[in-house]
Amino acid sequence: MVSLNDLFRHLPREFVDRLYRDFPAALAERILQGMAALRPVTLRVNRLRATPAAVREELREQGVQTESVPWYEDALRVVTPGVRERRMAELPAFRDGRIYLQSLASMLPPLVLDPQPGERVLDLAAAPGSKTTQMAAMMGNEGFILACEKNPIRLGRLEHNLRVQGVTIAQAVRADGATIGRRHPGEFDRVLLDAPCSGEGLFLYGRPASYRYWTAGGVERMAALQRRLLASAWQALRVGGVLVYSTCTIARAENEDVVAWALSRWGDKVELESCRLPAASPGGFEPGGPLLLDLLEEAVPAGTGGGAGAYPAAVQNAVRILPSPDMEGFFIARLRKRG
Structure with missing residues (x-):
């Protein structure tokens, strides 16, 4: 886990100082810790070309496991370790427009x-x-x-x-x-x-x-x-x-x-x-x-x-x-x- 001291040293000092002026310390530190995370690849299924079920099966056959996002049926989170955006961009589902790589x-x-x-x-x-x-x-x-x-x-x-x-x-x-x-x-x-x-x-x-x-x-x-x-x-x-x-x-x-x-x-x-x-x-x-x-x-x-x-x-x-x-x-x- 990245420490707050590491974050203080790396992020712009003026930015960090302003965070602590604008927010209570606990909230400012929560924001900073969120910036230390390595987020999973997420994507949106394009309903004009596919369904979430069909896309999940297609990706599974190509070695990419996904899980659904509870609040949006069209959103998927990649859970296969080591799969990043570059790998996803090489897949037919991306090239043919069945998915769009997009943050949640x-x-x-x-x-x-x-x-x-x-x-x-x-x-x-x-x-x-x-x-x-x-x-x-x-x-x-x-x-x-x-x-x-x-x-x-x-x-x-x-x-x-x-x-x-x-x-x-x-x-x-x-x-x-x-x-x-x-x-x-x-x-x-x-x-x-x-x-x-x-x-x-x-x-x-x-x-x-x-x-x-x-x-x-x-x-x-x-x-x-x-x-x-x-x-x-x-x-x-x-x-x-x-x-x-x-x-x-x-x-x-x-x-x-x-x-x-x-x-x-x-x-x-x-x-x-x-x-x-x-x-x-x-x-x-x-x-x-x-x-x-x-x-x-x-x-x-x-x-x-x-x-x-x-x-x-x-x-x-x-x-x-x-x-x-x-x-x-x-x-x-x-x-x-x-x-």
């Missing part, structure tokens, strides 16, 4: 958004496509997804993944997400903004590259970008529609502060709803499923810890996913646009 925490924002067949959905920062393809599968390839990416190289990866995964309802476009709201005001039933961020939730003690380029200034620059993107996402959302804002970072500046800014800016036009998973049903999913806070031991209310009183009470409806042996660090907020 990354699967949560589309589930909280809960897009329905026939709806118009905006994925404002879509590349490389994990969540776009997941939403298309949840919608049964019925409806429309506008998938935006500013970087041309990342856009190419997005287009490739859409093709491999058999997605036919998504239009991938090269665009600055901050301009989409002006170009498509009120056009979308649901919007996913999985925002660019400082990536603190991805820090791993054993992978120095995961935190090598982190700076405190970078956090502030990301927070400013996130506000611009959220304003654009909000403008693109129709009245009555739902927006999910998510990041893979720990920083309050990129999470609670951004949500509090939205509540202040839009006032009674925005409702911050509880984060739930869709309820399973014979036909697929239904709204009103279990709360993330009740379902996942890694989930804590946003605003937990030092300075929590600085936020509106509604901020606690958002959820922080703490890094753990199973999960990356994530933040998820679900906002509804009122008339």
Whole structure:
């Protein structure tokens, strides 16, 4: 087991100091210990091309044992020792689009958004496509997804993944997400903004590259970008529609502060709803499923810890996913646009 002293020596000092300012010591240490874990490979079965049972049997025949994830039938965890992403990427199931290698925490924002067949959905920062393809599968390839990416190289990866995964309802476009709201005001039933961020939730003690380029200034620059993107996402959302804002970072500046800014800016036009998973049903999913806070031991209310009183009470409806042996660090907020 990696000691806290080892973590203190390796992770950026400013990052560690800020953790202890933002959170009670026990919670800060839980976050740090989660960054010492070697997480298993996880994947999502692509329902547009296969079923979980068929994929599990195919992988078993190729020497890869998996186990199901209780809260999401399409998610599988690889349990065969020594099997990592590179091995999985060589398998026909990956090459032919029956699976997508995706972290468990990354699967949560589309589930909280809960897009329905026939709806118009905006994925404002879509590349490389994990969540776009997941939403298309949840919608049964019925409806429309506008998938935006500013970087041309990342856009190419997005287009490739859409093709491999058999997605036919998504239009991938090269665009600055901050301009989409002006170009498509009120056009979308649901919007996913999985925002660019400082990536603190991805820090791993054993992978120095995961935190090598982190700076405190970078956090502030990301927070400013996130506000611009959220304003654009909000403008693109129709009245009555739902927006999910998510990041893979720990920083309050990129999470609670951004949500509090939205509540202040839009006032009674925005409702911050509880984060739930869709309820399973014979036909697929239904709204009103279990709360993330009740379902996942890694989930804590946003605003937990030092300075929590600085936020509106509604901020606690958002959820922080703490890094753990199973999960990356994530933040998820679900906002509804009122008339």
